[in-house]
Amino acid sequence: xxxxxxxxxxxxxxAMQAAINSQLGKALVGQPLYAAFWSFASGAVILLxxxxxxxxxxxxxxxxxxxxxxxxxxxGGALGTGLVFSSIFxxxxxxxxxxxxxxxxxxxxxxxxxxxxxxxxxxxxEINWNKIIGLIVMVSGLSIFFLAKx
Numbered sequence: 190x191x192x193x194x195x196x197x198x199x200x201x202x203x204a205m206q207a208a209i210n211s212q213l214g215k216a217l218v219g220q221p222l223y224a225a226f227w228s229f230a231s232g233a234v235i236l237l238x239x240x241x242x243x244x245x246x247x248x249x250x251x252x253x254x255x256x257x258x259x260x261x262x263x264x265g266g267a268l269g270t271g272l273v274f275s276s277i278f279x280x281x282x283x284x285x286x287x288x289x290x291x292x293x294x295x296x297x298x299x300x301x302x303x304x305x306x307x308x309x310x311x312x313x314x315e316i317n318w319n320k321i322i323g324l325i326v327m328v329s330g331l332s333i334f335f336l337a338k339x
Contacts, residue, residue, distance in 0.1 A: 203292075207276035207285050214277045221277035228273050261309070290331040297324060 206228070214224035241248060255263070272292075279288045301324065304314035 200289075203276070204285050204289055206273070207280040207288060210273065210277040211280040215281075221274055224277050225270065225274040228277075229270065287335050290335060294328055294331060297327060 210224045210228050211221075213227065214221040217223040217227075240251075244251075276288060276292075283291075301316055301320060303309060303311055305316040307313035
């Protein structure tokens with residue numbers, strides 16, 4: 190149950206982050222790139238402090254393991270950068286809810302593909318008709334929401 194609460198909270202955090210970072214982008218000469226930079230810089234500092242304080246292993250031990258990793262293990266930060274920049278750029282143009290709905294559709298569709306094919310060394314969780322119907326219902330509901338008049 191707590192994992193579901195954590196996932197829900199992360200989603201709520203994404204909505205808040207998009208709104209807050211969009212305002213920061215406006216305040217920083219209207220540049221979403223500056224807001225994305227500061228979002229990552231502050232997050233990196235917090236993660237550095239937490240990892241030095243709480244994580245197993247020493248900093249140098251972990252850093253020595255990085256070069257041995259496959260290149261695709263290390264692209265998560267670049268994907269995160271794209272996500273944060275996109276949310277800062279799109280939230281004021283689409284609205285936070287509409288932006289998140291399209292992001293959720295992208296996450297769900299590609300999540301099903303990752304699970305079904307076991308991409309990125311994830312366990313295989315085959316797609317079935319229940320999941321397909323669920324995706325169709327979800328996309329339909331999100332489309333109705335997006336197309337709703339104000």
